[in-house]
Amino acid sequence: MCDHDSRKQRNSKSNKKNHKRQQQQASQQLNNNNINHNNNNNHDPDDPDWEDSPGKPYKVKISPTMGRYLVATKDIAAGELIVREEALVVGPCQNAKPVCLGCLKQFDGEHYIRSSDNEDCDRCMGCQWPLCCPTCPGLERDDKAGGQAVRLGHTDEECAALSAAGPSGRRVVDLRARTPLYNVIVPLRILLLEKQDPARWKAIHKMQSQDDVRRQIPGVWQANQLGVVDRIRNEFGLQQYPEDVIHTLCGILEVNAFEVGDGLRALYGVAFLLAHDCTPNTSHSDDELRALSLRASVPIPKGHAITLSYAYTIQGTLKRREHLKESKFFDCCCSRCSDPTELGSMCSALVCPRCGRPSVLPTDPLQADAPWRCVPPRLEPRPGAKQEQPCPGYEMTAKEVKEFLDKLTDESEALDHNDVVGLEGFLVKHAARLHPNHFLLLGAKHSLSQVYGKVQGYLIHQLPDALLERKLTICRDILSIFDLLEPGVSRLRGITLYEMHAPIMILTTRQFEANAISRKDLRTRLREVASCLEQAAHILCLEPESSSEGAVGRAAQDALQRVRQWQ
Numbered sequence: 081m082c083d084h085d086s087r088k089q090r091n092s093k094s095n096k097k098n099h100k101r102q103q104q105q106a107s108q109q110l111n112n113n114n115i116n117h118n119n120n121n122n123h124d125p126d127d128p129d130w131e132d133s134p135g136k137p138y139k140v141k142i143s144p145t146m147g148r149y150l151v152a153t154k155d156i157a158a159g160e161l162i163v164r165e166e167a168l169v170v171g172p173c174q175n176a177k178p179v180c181l182g183c184l185k186q187f188d189g190e191h192y193i194r195s196s197d198n199e200d201c202d203r204c205m206g207c208q209w210p211l212c213c214p215t216c217p218g219l220e221r222d223d224k225a226g227g228q229a230v231r232l233g234h235t236d237e238e239c240a241a242l243s244a245a246g247p248s249g250r251r252v253v254d255l256r257a258r259t260p261l262y263n264v265i266v267p268l269r270i271l272l273l274e275k276q277d278p279a280r281w282k283a284i285h286k287m288q289s290q291d292d293v294r295r296q297i298p299g300v301w302q303a304n305q306l307g308v309v310d311r312i313r314n315e316f317g318l319q320q321y322p323e324d325v326i327h328t329l330c331g332i333l334e335v336n337a338f339e340v341g342d343g344l345r346a347l348y349g350v351a352f353l354l355a356h357d358c359t360p361n362t363s364h365s366d367d368e369l370r371a372l373s374l375r376a377s378v379p380i381p382k383g384h385a386i387t388l389s390y391a392y393t394i395q396g397t398l399k400r401r402e403h404l405k406e407s408k409f410f411d412c413c414c415s416r417c418s419d420p421t422e423l424g425s426m427c428s429a430l431v432c433p434r435c436g437r438p439s440v441l442p443t444d445p446l447q448a449d450a451p452w453r454c455v456p457p458r459l460e461p462r463p464g465a466k467q468e469q470p471c472p473g474y475e476m477t478a479k480e481v482k483e484f485l486d487k488l489t490d491e492s493e494a495l496d497h498n499d500v501v502g503l504e505g506f507l508v509k510h511a512a513r514l515h516p517n518h519f520l521l522l523g524a525k526h527s528l529s530q531v532y533g534k535v536q537g538y539l540i541h542q543l544p545d546a547l548l549e550r551k552l553t554i555c556r557d558i559l560s561i562f563d564l565l566e567p568g569v570s571r572l573r574g575i576t577l578y579e580m581h582a583p584i585m586i587l588t589t590r591q592f593e594a595n596a597i598s599r600k601d602l603r604t605r606l607r608e609v610a611s612c613l614e615q616a617a618h619i620l621c622l623e624p625e626s627s628s629e630g631a632v633g634r635a636a637q638d639a640l641q642r643v644r645q646w647q
């Protein structure tokens with residue numbers, strides 16, 4: 081991470097005055113330098129809400145580069161729960177497919193389609209926005225979750241706002257197509273909170289909107305003007321909400337919202353403070369009511385920053401940094417981004433057309449326009465081995481690399497990720513130009529690790545030994561990279577460990593039945609299966625029970641019991 085404060089600062093109460101002075105200085109510096117932050121937001125370090133969080137394993141610090149962020153106030157163990165909190169607001173993502181405004185579920189199943197009366201779905205009697213059914217539980221005014229009233233659904237106030245200038249929901253005509261009309265729902269829900277629930281409204285207004293930065297990006301500002309501000313004020317007739325207030329809410333959502341559920345976004349009062357790191361030390365999940373649980377994925381020593389990743393793990397530095405700059409408005413300088421080899425994973429490396437080694441790397445990964453060069457690793461000469469020839473030298477411009485990656489990314493995005501032949505074909509086609517760990521190949525391998533054994537024609541017990549071996553090799557390959565880039569208690573690791581157990585188990589059984597392995601080998605292999613399942617269950621049983629990952633965790637536990645009986 082760029083931030084050096086996180087390593088030096090201490091949290092003890094005796095240091096409080098000093099700490100407060102540091103915070104004030106840092107805050108002052110922020111305002112003076114105007115780095116990445118706007119002045120509309122509540123950054124007051126004297127705000128008592130930003131003091132210690134008694135009894136919590138974290139507290140808030142301020143750094144000149146990152147703004148506010150959380151640090152551990154004690155040693156936190158891997159898997160330990162750091163924060164569990166309900167959402168302040170939830171609703172559809174930008175350009176989402178239509179959802180029921182009550183329960184926020186998409187209209188996918190037949191359950192929602194009514195063909196008899198030429199009507200595609202039920203609609204709210206007032207605003208005419210689509211609903212899953214007239215008795216959707218999300219239409220009740222309060223959703224009592226954990227004893228605390230949380231409004232997640234469609235309230236009377238929302239209905240009144242959406243019908244102020246006539247029933248606006250009639251404009252949602254196709255339930256399967258993405259519609260920008262839904263972009264207004266979350267900003268509107270926040271606007272309504274000012275009267276409905278001032279405490280939540282206040283909590284949301286502590287978040288950064290980065291208006292000053294976003295105003296300079298015409299694509300961003302103009303899209304919000306047309307898609308959200310003008311709609312709320314002109315189409316829906318809600319002129320009482322000033323333009324700048326709505327723009328600020330758009331910014332708060334862009335900078336701080338978490339993607340939750342299926343096509344939804346939500347704001348959280350503590351978790352928004354987490355700084356980004358491309359190799360984070362936490363993982364998070366959300367349950368049916370969109371409550372968020374944040375756990376340490378690796379041990380976090382007292383005083384260290386608590387981080388999460390705002391970007392995809394299976395993505396190269398060039399694209400990750402571009403995404404962070406365009407959507408979160410900062411330049412990531414974390415240890416993965418600063419290292420051309422991405423912590424030794426080589427997941428951006430290209431094959432050199434001159435020497436054939438997969439060693440073409442950015443000369444400076446923190447400068448998007450720096451050239452890429454072939455830098456083969458130095459190998460110690462081995463006695464008797466043929467002398468390695470040095471690369472005659474190869475360089476690509478950043479523009480060439482970007483064009484090349486864009487072309488391959490389009491190709492990879494067009495792949496059907498359930499199509500074994502297509503995915504394997506993609507791996508073969510690009511093996512000559514990409515390192516085997518390249519993120520584009522890793523993405524295809526990640527899909528293959530799951531579809532081998534699951535899709536028609538490739539069901540697990542139908543797979544010949546060679547394809548079971550293939551699934552196993554792919555799982556081992558990707559796991560070794562996830563161990564570097566997303567270590568510890570991470571869903572990617574948990575699912576991959578679960579996927580690994582089946583091919584080992586079936587190959588072992590087949591070989592034992594054919595007398596091809598000894599009892600001793602059998603015991604060794606069963607120990608490996610048990611170890612995969614134990615780790616998978618340990619990771620995935622922390623996921624919400626209702627989630628698909630939680631279900632895999634339970635399946636891992638059941639399978640582990642069966643293996644132990646065998647053992």
Ligand SMILES: C[S@@+](CC[C@H](N)C(=O)[O-])C[C@H]1O[C@@H](n2cnc3c(N)ncnc32)[C@H](O)[C@@H]1O
Pocket residue numbers: 081082116145146147148149287288335336352353354355356357408409410411412413
């Ligand atoms: C969700 S907010 C995090 C809380 C924020 N720091 C605050 O004070 O409100 C995301 C913003 O924090 C800053 N940030 C987070 N992680 C960062 C990092 N690793 N390097 C630089 N800035 C970071 C960026 O300004 C980013 O847009």
